[in-house]
Amino acid sequence: MQTLIDFLPLLAFLVAYKLAGIYVATGVLIVACALQIGWHWWRFRKVKAQHWITAVLVLLLGTATLVFHDPVFIQWKPSVLMWLLGAAFLVSQFVGRKPLSQRFLESMLENAGGAQQTGASPATWRRLNLAWVAFFALTGWANLYVAQNFSESTWVYFKVGGLSVLTLLFILPQLIWLMPKETNQ
Numbered sequence: 001m002q003t004l005i006d007f008l009p010l011l012a013f014l015v016a017y018k019l020a021g022i023y024v025a026t027g028v029l030i031v032a033c034a035l036q037i038g039w040h041w042w043r044f045r046k047v048k049a050q051h052w053i054t055a056v057l058v059l060l061l062g063t064a065t066l067v068f069h070d071p072v073f074i075q076w077k078p079s080v081l082m083w084l085l086g087a088a089f090l091v092s093q094f095v096g097r098k099p100l101s102q103r104f105l106e107s108m109l110e111n112a113g114g115a116q117q118t119g120a121s122p123a124t125w126r127r128l129n130l131a132w133v134a135f136f137a138l139t140g141w142a143n144l145y146v147a148q149n150f151s152e153s154t155w156v157y158f159k160v161g162g163l164s165v166l167t168l169l170f171i172l173p174q175l176i177w178l179m180p181k182e183t184n185q
Helices: 002-020 022-044 049-068 072-092 100-111 122-149 152-178
Strands: none
Touching: 002 022, 002 152, 022 049, 022 072, 022 152, 049 072, 072 100, 072 122, 072 152, 100 122, 100 152, 122 152
């Protein structure tokens, strides 16, 4: 259920784009992000930092898209988000007890019913964290490349589907690798 709520703004954006174009889709995305924040607050009395950052970027760049009637602003949103996340992961390399990749992946493993302890060393977590920094830098660049060199509809499909699939393909092998191994003795 939570994953569906996390992806609803993207799905609403895609449906609105198919039905009415980029400007209506941008307006729908702004409203969907606000509703997502409201739902999280109502349900959990807290909102994830990533949702706040995404909502602020959508509000700022989406509003600029609508005011200036130029989709380039909303096309920049995924790149700016990816680069901010990459910067946060990079800072966590040096600040805090655990790098963000460790906190994120251990949380995912725990939510999936697995143990939180993976046996990975602090050095392994730091290397993995740098891989996340590189991933965010590259996906931010890829988003801009697609936005500037392909049609608007290609960019929309890349934003909604391509970036989601790339992220899944990046995370899944890490989760499988980090899962605690049961030994039969």
